[in-house]
Amino acid sequence: MTCSKFVLPRSFFTRDTLTVARELLAKQLARRVGESDLVGKIVEVEAYGGADDPASHAYRGMTPRNQVMFGKGGFAYVYFTYGKHYCLNVTTEKEGVPGAVLIRALQPVSGIEMMRRNRRRKRLRYLTNGPGKLTEAMGITKRQNGLDLTKGGELFIREPQVEEDFEEVSTGRVGIRVGVEKPWRFYIKSNSFISRK
DNA sequence: GAGAAGATCTCCT
DNA sequence: GGAGATCTTCTCA
Numbered sequence: 001m002t003c004s005k006f007v008l009p010r011s012f013f014t015r016d017t018l019t020v021a022r023e024l025l026a027k028q029l030a031r032r033v034g035e036s037d038l039v040g041k042i043v044e045v046e047a048y049g050g051a052d053d054p055a056s057h058a059y060r061g062m063t064p065r066n067q068v069m070f071g072k073g074g075f076a077y078v079y080f081t082y083g084k085h086y087c088l089n090v091t092t093e094k095e096g097v098p099g100a101v102l103i104r105a106l107q108p109v110s111g112i113e114m115m116r117r118n119r120r121r122k123r124l125r126y127l128t129n130g131p132g133k134l135t136e137a138m139g140i141t142k143r144q145n146g147l148d149l150t151k152g153g154e155l156f157i158r159e160p161q162v163e164e165d166f167e168e169v170s171t172g173r174v175g176i177r178v179g180v181e182k183p184w185r186f187y188i189k190s191n192s193f194i195s196r197k
Numbered sequence: 198g199a200g201a202a203g204a205t206c207t208c209c210t
Numbered sequence: 211g212g213a214g215a216t217c218t219t220c221t222c223a
Contacts (some may be wrong), residue, residue, distance in 0.1 A: 060221095081218080083215065176204055
């Protein structure tokens, strides 16, 4: 069962990458595994561009890995890094324009017991407070690369049932060596699931 | 075909 | 607070 009226439509994603990144805060990432639903509130994101952004995978043009970033917005871009970790991005912009938003941290909403099993950790705070951690908690791997997130299938993004006020903070991006000066990281102020201060 | 770097996490001191 | 783990992907020859 999917509450499709809450699923974010294509038009949400096919906009400017920075706009999409900011508006993704406080939305819910939902993952369906068999009978179970894993849901987390998005509390931290980073925007990645194209030829204007040396930190982006798309900076040097299209490759087999990053081709999803060049398609239209609203698809999952999952890549493997550091020999251990997957990172989940949401593509943005229209067809032919590269752009993506890295989901860096979630606040668990439901399916928490399954997240604990996936992570083999008990402490709630360490289940999803980092890009490699949240993919492990939600069972996301390269198999989810290229999935359409607007269909309400095994992976999608939806409006929260209850709107909450929050204060947005923007800083330089984390864990990269170039392009650190761009204030393209956004997170919800004073949320305890942020990956780094 | 080889070499190097990477949008990170965990464990150890 | 710091280093090691570990493998995919890209670049260059």
